[in-house]
Amino acid sequence: MNTRCFKNIVLVIVFIGSSSLLSAQDFYQQLFDNYDTYKEQSITKRRFTHSKIMPLISNLKGNDFFTVQKVGTSIKGKSLNLISFGEGDIDVFLWSQMHGDESTATMAIFDIFNFFKADDFQQEKKEMLSKLRIHFLPMLNPDGAEMFTRRNALGVDINRDALRLQSPESKTLKRIRDSLNADFGFNLHDQSTYYNANRTPKPATISYLAPAYNYEKDVNETRGNAMKLIAYMNDILQQYAPGQVGRYNDDFEPRAFGDNIQKWGTSVVLIESGGYPNDPEKQHIRKLNFVTILSAIHAIATEEFKAISRDNYFNIPENDRKLFDLKLTGVQYPLLGNTYTVDLGIHENEVSAHTESGYFYKANIADMGDLSTYFGYEEFDASAYKVVVPKIYPEAFSTLQAVTEKGVASLLKEGYAFVKVSNLPQDKDAVQFPLHVISSEKNTDIKFYVGANPTFFLEKNGKLEYLVINGNLVSLSSEEKPFGNALIFR
Incomplete structure (x- = not known):
């Protein structure tokens, strides 16, 4: 009717x-x-x-x-x-x-x-x-x-x-x-x-x-x-x-x-x-x-x-069933001396936790390749952007608070997406700022494959403009918007 x-x-x-x-x-x-x-x-x-x-x-x-x-x-x-x-x-x-x-x-x-x-x-x-x-x-x-x-x-x-x-x-x-x-x-x-x-x-x-x-x-x-x-x-x-x-x-x-x-x-x-x-x-x-x-x-x-x-x-x-939380179209991905163009579909999966909401998100690459028949709650045309591997900040911070006092935005603009923290809280698995936290140095080489956790920068004309971290697209030039969570790797 x-x-x-x-x-x-x-x-x-x-x-x-x-x-x-x-x-x-x-x-x-x-x-x-x-x-x-x-x-x-x-x-x-x-x-x-x-x-x-x-x-x-x-x-x-x-x-x-x-x-x-x-x-x-x-x-x-x-x-x-x-x-x-x-x-x-x-x-x-x-x-x-x-x-x-x-x-x-x-x-x-x-x-x-x-x-x-x-x-x-x-x-x-x-x-x-x-x-x-x-x-x-x-x-x-x-x-x-x-x-x-x-x-x-x-x-x-x-x-x-x-x-x-x-x-x-x-x-x-x-x-x-x-x-x-x-x-x-x-x-x-x-x-x-x-x-x-x-x-x-x-x-x-x-x-x-x-x-x-x-x-x-x-x-x-x-x-x-x-x-x-x-x-x-x-x-x-x-x-x-x-x-x-x-x-x-x-x-x-x-x-x-x-x-x-x-x-x-x-x-x-x-x-x-x-x-x-x-x-x-x-x-x-x-x-x-x-x-x-x-x-x-x-x-x-x-x-x-x-x-x-x-x-x-x-x-x-x-x-x-063709929706992603985030869909990136035309990502320029350098690999072994060649550059490939791929679409990325990212899912944010709930993980139960003892937090106020009762959960946090742990993202993964759900699919990659030609995703032209798929859609995203959030979509971004990344065809003008090249993937850049994130860095680990060389000095360890004593606490999470020390990281925020240093300035999250300044760390991101320098290409850091991982920070080391000496005293990690045992009751946390995630943090509410866009930096992954690690207890020791990890291998952060970017390898795109289904199931990987998506964390990388997007560069345009030699300038880092965006960070994709744990499935979140973060602009490095605009004011901060509500952010889901990054992860703690012990």
Whole structure:
């Protein structure tokens, strides 16, 4: 359905007291515009644990609007909780974070609870709650969330355990699905930030899937309803993330919960949260989850999604995986007496650490050569620049503070990208200035190969103008901008 057609969808306006029923379009726009009113402010980082959400769940128990049930435990004994509300006959079941390091939708779920607790949009809420009974199971994998890893404490991928049901978390999900016999299910995940919408430089910020229930990828009414609902959601989301919506691969996976729950008669929608520029903690993507999930719940209650053609689902571009954090085009790379021209694609990988954010970045060259069909969150035309090997500053500094007192900018302009420090802090693996720190002299010869950590200068007309360090492009002539981190090599 195109945008013009969607704007013509207007619900009957009914006045009850001082409140009126908004058009669907206006409702979703106001959800987006007023999101900060509902955002759960106690969670603003992607890495949080079961202990962070339990006080929020306990608070819901004191509100008669919500029914809170402990429905299971993880391998390590952490509670799995089902939060339900609504009085309708249509059951909608949403579960999040079956992979412990995929937390975006869990944050949005608590925003949605705040929305339903608020006093506004009474008519829209009445319409949803009179038609639907809505059930949330947030953080299905609390043990994985504790370590911010994909798998549970057993080392099992819960989303590949729908048949054997080896893990207690898997058994709980299956039991709740069967007891509810839900009409609609939402399987809430995060995907790699390196997915892009097919053949475009735009990240697949949100990707959808109506999972197949057999190898033939047949479409029955159950799966067809999921497709129509996704097409509806896509129309909404295009207004807030234009061109940044993808469609996940629908190859049948017989061990996966989404595929099997579709097979068991629940219309399943998979929502995958990917990347968005300058949103490392996924707070903007969290907001998009809030809007897209509520738009789906609203569309189920009003049955608006039923008027959408299934064909619109297939018009959503497929996910591709052709994004880098940094793409350098046409780097002039001297090697063994010859100069070669290569493109470099660099990824910044998260490494868990005991820091405020809970992680630091360790970059690597993900690909090199002709990368003309690839894209970057940041792109730089390096065709006029030659690679220069960085140097190690000859004198050792006593502390990290002594390095900053010397002046980072002056060291860089002299071609130094490594400094030796005698007394390295044992609780640090990274530093917040663009110089690698080493405990002893290292070999810094530049060798470009897939997997290498990218650190080198870019020279133009005999002058050093840029430094690439641990995947960050640093200008040597402009004022400092926010910098990720360089590394400590012991």
